Amino acid sequence: MSSVSTQYEQTGRTRQKARTRDALVAAARELVTRGGSPPTVEDAAAAARISRTTAYRYFPNQKALLVAAHPETETKSLLPPDAGDDPEDRILSAVKAFIQLVLETEQQQRTMLRLSLEPDAAARELPLRRGRAIAWFEDALEPLRQQLTDAGVHRLAVAIRSAVGIESLVWLTDVAGLARDEAAELMQSSALALLRHSRP
The missing domain is CATH 1.10.10 (Arc Repressor Mutant, subunit A)
Structure with missing residues (x-):
């Protein structure tokens, strides 16, 4: 504001x-x-x-x-209160919640995506440019921080964010022709694969 x-x-x-x-x-x-x-x-x-x-x-x-x-502006965490300490359970919960949010607000998300691709300075202030989802995924990956270090957790959160969200949904549905439930399932699988690949 x-x-x-x-x-x-x-x-x-x-x-x-x-x-x-x-x-x-x-x-x-x-x-x-x-x-x-x-x-x-x-x-x-x-x-x-x-x-x-x-x-x-x-x-x-x-x-x-x-x-x-834009939706989700006040969201602090995507984890349920009883998230536990298992990294796979936590990231899957966060990713599922994020994908559901994207699906429920798809038109708003698409609008913000279009605007965020504009090169002007104002576009950098838009929600998609602020990395909020990365912070949510870092929160979910917290139990791995000692193993992966802060930099490793951040890198993994960025990788997971690149595999889910409105950008991925647009490509999977508009380009690849998947149904939205198929796209959601594939995004979840990709997030888990990235997590498993990164673990020591």
């Missing part, structure tokens, strides 16, 4: 402003889910029945809006 929009939202009638922001984000998510071109701030404002001037006070541009509308 930009500093200007943050300052605006934190001054006066903050509850009402929070509701307005939530309405714009919800409208953007709904528009993305329908497919087509990524919604603009004006599109979200119209869908939420909020004036364009007001909408721009919260989101100065399209990218700021789409980042806010």
